[in-house]
Amino acid sequence: MNIGDVSARSGLPVKTIRYYEDIGLISPLRDTNGYRSFREREAHMLSFLGRARALGFTIEDCRTLLALYNDETRASADVKMVAREHLDRIEAKMADLKAMHDTLSHLVRACAGDDRPDCPILEDLGRTAPN
Amino acid sequence: MNIGDVSARSGLPVKTIRYYEDIGLISPLRDTNGYRSFREREAHMLSFLGRARALGFTIEDCRTLLALYNDETRASADVKMVAREHLDRIEAKMADLKAMHDTLSHLVRACAGDDRPDCPILEDLGRTAPN
DNA sequence: ATGTGGCCTCCAGTTACTGGAGGGTCAAGG
DNA sequence: CCTTGACCCTCCAGTAACTGGAGGCCACAT
Structure with missing residues (x-):
């Protein structure tokens, strides 16, 4: 998936998704042409982030929540x-x-x-x- | 009055008062030593600003309100x-x-x-x- | 003379993006 | 084959309203 696709799916602006990568919330792969290549996992994380942000959690809270989400032993x-x-x-x-x-x-x-x-x-x- | 005096009177931090001067909300005179010299007028304006900010008005709102406050024909x-x-x-x-x-x-x-x-x-x- | 506190300016950082410039990439139509 | 338009890329700057800190002058008391 390209960034436009995950943007449509998560409801997050393309710019915001790039920003989330910048600050290390997600780490999509890259295609040979340099385009970000999102897997289901990242698409899902972006939806998670969108919902958490909509509830007013700060980015740092989101980082913590995402880590807990990915930790089966939480x-x-x-x-x-x-x-x-x-x-x-x-x-x-x-x-x-x-x-x-x-x-x-x-x-x-x-x-x-x-x-x-x-x-x-x-x-x-x-x-x-x-x- | 020095900046510390108007800070105490208005409840605004010294830093904030300097900032308000920077953005043109107030224009205190200067002493020969370079210190800001506040008159009653500015002390009063700072209290006004403090109250308006406490009510959540933006700085631009404050600018407008201050202009209206000073305009007898408003x-x-x-x-x-x-x-x-x-x-x-x-x-x-x-x-x-x-x-x-x-x-x-x-x-x-x-x-x-x-x-x-x-x-x-x-x-x-x-x-x-x-x- | 020295110490303490107040004052000065300038620079950088905060939050969470957003806009724009300048420029590659891709798929479809002519 | 070329062009056009929609995507995509990076990097830089700006937003709101301060806040913290470095580095340094000024004033007054001891």
Whole structure:
């Protein structure tokens, strides 16, 4: 399979696949013409990567997960730990976003949004921090 | 005021303040010894920036908001639009995170997390995409 | 004089790609 | 046989918003 084929199958852009090779996530063979030659194994790994990335795992997490995936003697506890830590990061980020959202939606609602300059949003941003 | 003073007042790291000068958000004067010399105006702008960044606005948004803040003839509608668009981005990101969270927390719960290799997390990641 | 801390500039690295330039390769149509 | 268009290749640079570090000046207290 050429890179275009695995791109279509995995949903990953061609550029991204080349990048994944650069950073050592996959190691496809090369044809005599220099084209990357993907086996089923790599096509499968790319789908794995695409799904893991879609769940928000970092590239380093993906590297770890891929190693565990290929290790028949893994302990599921190791996988679970990686996932759990990622879940914690997601939850932290959701909490951050929720706080921003609450503040901001409140301010947006309070702003008239007309042609006058008075604006509670700017007032809030410009108010001296409470020390 | 030296950079350390405005850093303490705004809560922004010294490095960040220098960076903000680099990209033209602030333009402090210089003392004869080369030190940046901040006036109240800049200290205030830095607090503004800190708050806007804490609400997740991008630097470019901050640039726009700062310009509006300094423009007595602004229309609050312009401010509101910037904020509303940012709120939309936040909501989109929250939805993305929630989807990740739902999938991942389900998988984490399903994983035994013991010393055996069987793992629903890896099974999910490794399953061929449904085409 | 010396030590400590604050300040300076410039360079490089971070994350995970993405775009583009410049240039080979392959299969089909004329 | 040649050309055309779709692929493929490498290498370089840029993105967002900083952050860390090297190397070195400046100010003030001892």
